[in-house]
Amino acid sequence: MAEADSLGKVYGTGEHAVVALAGVSARFHEGEFTAVMGPSGSGKSTFMHCLAGLDTPTSGAARIGGVDLSSLREARLTQLRRERIGFVFQSFNLLPTLTAEENIALPLSLAGKRPDPEWTEQIVRATGLADRLSHRPAQLSGGQQQRVACARALVTRPDIIVADEPTGNLDSRSGAQILDLLRRCAAEWGQTVLMVTHDPIAAGYADRVLFLADGSLVDEMAGPTPDRVLERMRRFDAAQAVR
Numbered sequence: 001m002a003e004a005d006s007l008g009k010v011y012g013t014g015e016h017a018v019v020a021l022a023g024v025s026a027r028f029h030e031g032e033f034t035a036v037m038g039p040s041g042s043g044k045s046t047f048m049h050c051l052a053g054l055d056t057p058t059s060g061a062a063r064i065g066g067v068d069l070s071s072l073r074e075a076r077l078t079q080l081r082r083e084r085i086g087f088v089f090q091s092f093n094l095l096p097t098l099t100a101e102e103n104i105a106l107p108l109s110l111a112g113k114r115p116d117p118e119w120t121e122q123i124v125r126a127t128g129l130a131d132r133l134s135h136r137p138a139q140l141s142g143g144q145q146q147r148v149a150c151a152r153a154l155v156t157r158p159d160i161i162v163a164d165e166p167t168g169n170l171d172s173r174s175g176a177q178i179l180d181l182l183r184r185c186a187a188e189w190g191q192t193v194l195m196v197t198h199d200p201i202a203a204g205y206a207d208r209v210l211f212l213a214d215g216s217l218v219d220e221m222a223g224p225t226p227d228r229v230l231e232r233m234r235r236f237d238a239a240q241a242v243r
Ligand SMILES: Nc1ncnc2c1ncn2[C@@H]1O[C@H](COP(=O)(O)OP(=O)(O)OP(=O)(O)O)[C@@H](O)[C@H]1O
Pocket: 011, 012, 018, 019, 020, 038, 039, 040, 041, 042, 043, 044, 045, 046, 047
């Protein structure tokens, strides 16, 4: 469904050049929940942004449904992002003047489309927001705001959900609700879920973990558990301390 083919990204030029991605290849299948981990500055956000068409790679290709994103003009890329990818960010990014219901419907309003009532009801139920729909973000807890952001990401029924540290600002209980929901997106609705996280517990919800270091894919773990992820991260830290 989504594919990174030797994705490379260099910021700046000459002596100021920073290699954020040094040629990363990976495939992300339907119904698969992948966590992306690695030390700060290892290229996780850059990787996700290039893969989701929010940033342009300097080499290699990002493909969604077989389409090379670099072959698309800006308007077509915007449409593809809007229709096929749902984004969830660490800081929720809700519009403060809109109610929860209006925030959820926003991607459809922007595309001039009507909500599918059955699907909307399903995601409102899945996110447990039925009695909060008329509230504005300031009247909601962080966990509720992130659930609104998830419902907004889901409302277009995207093929891919991209979540950048979705639980980074949440307590563990609210975080678990978001992670359960992301797992459901993959297992129940067949969506391809990609999540950047620093948290081994969050990574334990995924089907596999990709580990980045210095812009390269250095390891992959299937069926992760928090303990195994933590142990793998400790080995990274030890290796970095030696260098
Ligand atoms: N716009 C930019 N201009 C210059 N350098 C950048 C830019 N964005 C990212 N970088 C650099 O690219 C490298 C990878 O950054 P990136 O944000 O992808 O890492 P990350 O693994 O997501 O980090 P973190 O966990 O801290 O969010 C870093 O060295 C960063 O400083």
